Amino acid sequence: MLNIAVVGCGYWGPNLIRNFMSSSNTNLTWACDLDSARLGNVLRPYPGVKLTTEFTDIINDASVDAVAIATPVASHFPLAKACLENGKHVLVEKPLAAKVSQGEELVKLAEKNKLVLMCDHTFCYTGAVRKIKEVIDSGALGKILYYDSVRINLGLFQHDVNVIWDLAVHDLAIVDFLLDRQPVQVSAHGISHAGNKENIAYVTLTYQNSFIAHFHVNWLSPVKIRKTIIGGSEKMLEWNDLVPGEKIKIYDSGISINDQDQEKKSNLLVSYRSGDIYSPRIDNTEALSLMIKEFIDSIVEKRNPLTDGHAALRVLKILEAAQRSIKADGANVRIE
C-alpha cells in the first residue's frame, strides 16, 4: 500500500484524487491546494484525507511514498524537484516542466535517487491510442508515411500557455508513444487574437526518411474536431475520437508504385486502390485509472513507467523548439 499526496485541486486534480481513492493499492493521505476553500470542497466526500495549503507538510511527512502534481506549469519544476530530493516518487501533469533545462534536471535527479518520475500523458493510456499502437506495431500499416492531427474547438483561452502547450502537447506525447523515430526539426506558424498567447497554431515536424507530422491546434473553432490520420504504405488509419463505438477505422487503401515505369512518367506510374474498412472494438477502461495503475506498478516493480521522464523530456524539447519557431515566424528550429 503506497501513501500518496496530490498537489493541486483545480481542473485535473479532482480526477487524480477520485482515481487514487478507487485504487486498491494506494492510500491517499494528503491533498494540497493554495485555495483552502477549493481544497475543502473537493475533498468533502473523502474525510480521511489530510488537507493542507502548505506543500512542505507533504515533503516533511516521511510516510508519503509518492506525490502527484497537478498545478500550473510554472510550478511543476520546483515542486517535482523538492519531491525527488526528499525521496518521493513523482507523477507530473503534462508538460513535465516549463523549460527543457528544468526537465533535464528532474530526469537526472530521479535517476540519481532511483525514484520514479512519470508524466501524465493520459492519451497514451486510452483504449484508442493503445489500439493504434497495437496496429502499428503489428506492421499492418506498412511503412508509416505521415501523421496528421486536427485538435480544434471553441475553448478557454489559457493565460499561462499558448495553444501549442495546451493542445499540441497531447499530439506530441501520442506520436512519441506510437512511433520510434524522433523529429529533426519543427516549424510552427501561429496567430494570437487576444493577448500575446497564440490561439491558433500549425505545427510541422520534419523527420528523416520521408515522414512528416502536422498538427492543427485551435481554441477558436466553432466546431470541435479530434481527428488523426496515419498514412501507411499498406493501410491507413483514421482516429476520430468523437465517434463513440467507431473511433478507429483502418482503411485497406493506398497507392501502388510501379517502379518499372518510372522512366516513362506515365499516368499509370502511381495507381491507388480503395478496399475494405475495419473498425476494431476499443477498450473503454478509463485512461486515467490505467495511467495511475502504471505509476503504482512502476514504483512497486522498481522500473521505468511507460511515459517516463525521458518521454516527457522528448516532448518538452519539441514544445520549446516549436515555441522558438512560432516567435521566428515559422522558421525551422532543429531539435536537440
Added chain:
Amino acid sequence: MLNIAVVGCGYWGPNLIRNFMSSSNTNLTWACDLDSARLGNVLRPYPGVKLTTEFTDIINDASVDAVAIATPVASHFPLAKACLENGKHVLVEKPLAAKVSQGEELVKLAEKNKLVLMCDHTFCYTGAVRKIKEVIDSGALGKILYYDSVRINLGLFQHDVNVIWDLAVHDLAIVDFLLDRQPVQVSAHGISHAGNKENIAYVTLTYQNSFIAHFHVNWLSPVKIRKTIIGGSEKMLEWNDLVPGEKIKIYDSGISINDQDQEKKSNLLVSYRSGDIYSPRIDNTEALSLMIKEFIDSIVEKRNPLTDGHAALRVLKILEAAQRSIKADGANVRIE
C-alpha cells in the same frame, strides 16, 4: 451568337463542351485534341462540331470569337498567347500558366488587344462559394480572423504538377474571390512519396492585421475531406462541401474580449459563447454553366469577367512562391 472553340478533350474539356452546347448564346464550332480517337469519341453526340488535331486550324478561322483551353498546364501560355494575338477571347483552365512571367504577359496582351482573358476558377461560381461571399460581404462574420481548409482524398498522383498546383489552387482562387486582402508571404511544407512531386502539402499564408490562412492538401488520405472554416470576430462559418443540403453552417459563436481586465490577465479576460447555427439554402445551379455564362457575358458586355486574368495572376504568384518555399523546406517566401 459567339463562335467557340474548345482545345483539349481530356478530363475537363468534355464538361466545357457539354456546357457550351447547352448554352443558347454560343455556337461550338471547333474541338481540338492531339489524340484524334479521344476527340472523335467525346464529340460523337455533337456531329455539327468540326474536329481537328491542329490548333492552328482554330487560330486561322477568323469566325472563331473565343477559345476555351483545357490542356496540360505547360501549354496554357503558348496556346492562350496565340489566341490573344489573333484577336480571340480566351478562357483558360486553372492555373493560368506555368510561370508568373507568362501570366503577366498574357494579362498585358489581353489588355492591349482589348480581349477577355478569363481563368476557370470554377469553385467561385458554386452556390456554396457565392453564398459565403454574400455572408462575408454582409459583415455578418465581423472581422475575418482566419481561414482554414482541408482538401484531401485518395487521388490520382499527377505527373506535371504537385498537390499544391492541383488542389491548393482551388483554395487560393476561392480566398482571392472571397477576401479583399493579399497575403504578404507564404510558407509551404510538403513531402513526396512517389516521384518528385509533393503529394502532401501544408500551406500557410501570412497576412497583415492578424489574419492567417492555412491549406492542407493531400492525395494520400484514405478519407475524402472538403472542409473549410472561416473564423470571424462575430460569427464563424463552416463549409463542408460533402454534405448535400447542409454545405454551409454559420455559427453564432465566438470569443468576447474584455479589454478592461487586460492588465489583470484573469481567466475571464477572454470568454467564449456558443449560440445558434444557421444553414442557408444553397443554389444548386451547375457552377460550370454560370462560369461559361460569365465568360460570354463579359465578352458581350465588353467588361472584365469575375475571375479575370488579374485574379488568376494573383493566384499564380502565390503558387510560384509556395513552390519556392516547399523547395526551401518551408522557408517564408514573400509575395510580389
Added chain:
Amino acid sequence: MLNIAVVGCGYWGPNLIRNFMSSSNTNLTWACDLDSARLGNVLRPYPGVKLTTEFTDIINDASVDAVAIATPVASHFPLAKACLENGKHVLVEKPLAAKVSQGEELVKLAEKNKLVLMCDHTFCYTGAVRKIKEVIDSGALGKILYYDSVRINLGLFQHDVNVIWDLAVHDLAIVDFLLDRQPVQVSAHGISHAGNKENIAYVTLTYQNSFIAHFHVNWLSPVKIRKTIIGGSEKMLEWNDLVPGEKIKIYDSGISINDQDQEKKSNLLVSYRSGDIYSPRIDNTEALSLMIKEFIDSIVEKRNPLTDGHAALRVLKILEAAQRSIKADGANVRIE
C-alpha cells in the same frame, strides 16, 4: 426546506439522490433499498442520510414531506399509495404504475388528499424537448402533420417489462407534453427473440385530423439511434439527441398544395420546397435537476406539476392499450 426520502437505489435512484443533495431547498433524510449493501454503497458520500431496508420507517416518520420512488414498476402502486395515504407528496419513476386502474386510484387519492403526485418524465425537462415545445407553441411549424421517432440501440433486455414499457414510454411522455391532442387508437407490432418480452416493437398512434405518430423501439439494434422527425405544414423539425451542439434542426421545407388544380390531378398539384435550416442553441441544464425543482416548486406553490398524475395516466393508458394490441398481433385498440 422539504424533507425528502428516496426509495430504491438501483439504476436511477442514485441520480435522484445526487440531485436532491445538491438542491438547496431539500433535505434528504431517508434512503431505502431492500439491498442493504447497495444502500450503504450508494449513500457512503452522504453520511447524514438515514438508511433503511424497511419502507415503513419512512411512512412512519411524520417529518418526511415527500417521497421519490425509483423501484421496479410492479411496486410503484403500493408504495405510492402508502405515501399518499400518509400525507406525503410523491414523485414516481415512469411509468406511473403497472395498470391503468392503479394509476387512476393514485390520481384520485392525490387529489382527495391535496398532495402532489408527479411522474418523472425526465425527457420533458431536457433543453431539447423544452425547445421543441417552444417551437411548436410559437406556431412556426404550422399544422403538425406527423411525429416519427426511432429509439433503438443494443440494450439490456429487461425482465419485468417489454421494450414498449422501457423505451416507448419516453416517446409517449414527450408527445403528451408537446401536443394538445390525444390519440384515438393504437396499434403495436412486436417480436420477442428471448423470453416472452418483446424486444422490438413498432407502435402507431392514430389521431383525428390527419395526424399520425409512430415509434420504433428496439433493444437489438447494432447502432444507437435517437431521432425524431416532426412534420409540419410550414416547417419540419428533426431532433437527433446524439449530436451534441446540434440536436435540433428546423427545416424551412415542406409541400405546397395548389387547391385550384385539384381536379386536374396534374403533377404540379403538390410541389415541394427546400429552404434554410436553423439549429437553435439548447440549454444544457441537467434535466433531472429541473425535474426535481419542478417537484419541489409544485409542492411549495401548492399546484400541479408539469408532468403530473394526469399526464402519467394518459401515458399509462396508451401503454396498456399498446400491450393489448401487441398481444392481438397489431390489431387497433381504442384508447379510453
Added chain:
Amino acid sequence: MLNIAVVGCGYWGPNLIRNFMSSSNTNLTWACDLDSARLGNVLRPYPGVKLTTEFTDIINDASVDAVAIATPVASHFPLAKACLENGKHVLVEKPLAAKVSQGEELVKLAEKNKLVLMCDHTFCYTGAVRKIKEVIDSGALGKILYYDSVRINLGLFQHDVNVIWDLAVHDLAIVDFLLDRQPVQVSAHGISHAGNKENIAYVTLTYQNSFIAHFHVNWLSPVKIRKTIIGGSEKMLEWNDLVPGEKIKIYDSGISINDQDQEKKSNLLVSYRSGDIYSPRIDNTEALSLMIKEFIDSIVEKRNPLTDGHAALRVLKILEAAQRSIKADGANVRIE
C-alpha cells in the same frame, strides 16, 4: 445481337436507353413515347434509333426481339401482354402490373410462350445489395431476426400510386431477393396529407419463426434517409445508402442467451456484446447496366432472369395486400 425497343421516355426510360446504347450485345431499334417532343429530345444523340408514338409499330416489327417498358403502372399490363403475345421478351419497370391478377396472367403467358419476363428491380443489381446477399448467404449473420428499413425524403407526390407503391416496392423487391422466406401477412398504416394517395406509410410484414420486417416510407420528410438494419443472431448489418465508400457495416454485435438460467429470469439471462465493425468494399458498377446484362443473358441463355416474373409477382401480392390493409386502417391482411 438483340434488337431492342424501349417504350416510355419519361423519368426512367432515358436511363434504359443510355444503357442499351452502351451495351455491345444490343441494338436499340425503336423508341416509343406518346409525347413526340419528349421522344425527339431524348433520342437526339442517337440518330440511328427509329421513333414512334404508336406502340403497334413495335409489335408489328418482327425483327424486334425484346421490349423494355417504362410507362406508368396502369399500362404495364396491356403493353407487356401484347409483347408476350407477339413473341417478344419483356422487361417491365417495377411494379410488374397494377393488379395481382394481371401479374399472374403475364407470368403464365411468358411461360407458355417460352419468353423472358423480367422486372426491373434495379436495387437487386447494386453492389450494396449484392454484397448483402453474399454476406447473408455466407451465414455470417447467423439466423436472421429482423429487417428494418427507412426510406424517406422530401419527394414528389405521385398521382397514380401512393408512397408504398412508389418507395416500399424497392424494399419488397430487396427482401424478396435477399431472403428465402415469404411473409404470412402484412399490416400497413398510412396517412394522406394531399389528395387521396398516402404520402407516409408504415408497413409491417409478419413471417413465421420469429422474423419481422418493417418499412417506413415517406414523401414528406425534411431529411433524406436510406437506412436498413438487418439483425442476425451472430452479427448485424447496417446499410446506409447515402454514405459513399461505407455503405455497409457489419457489426460483430448481438445478444447471448444463457439457456441454463432461463428459469431464474435473472438480469444475466440475456447479455449483449459489442465487437468490431467491418465495412466491405462495394462494387460500384452501375446497377442498371448489370440489370440489362442479366436481361440479355437470360434471353441468350434461355433461362429465367434473377428478378423474373415470379419474383415480381411475389412483390405485387404484398403490395396489393398492403393496399388493402392501409384502407382497412392497418388490419392484418394475409398474403396468398
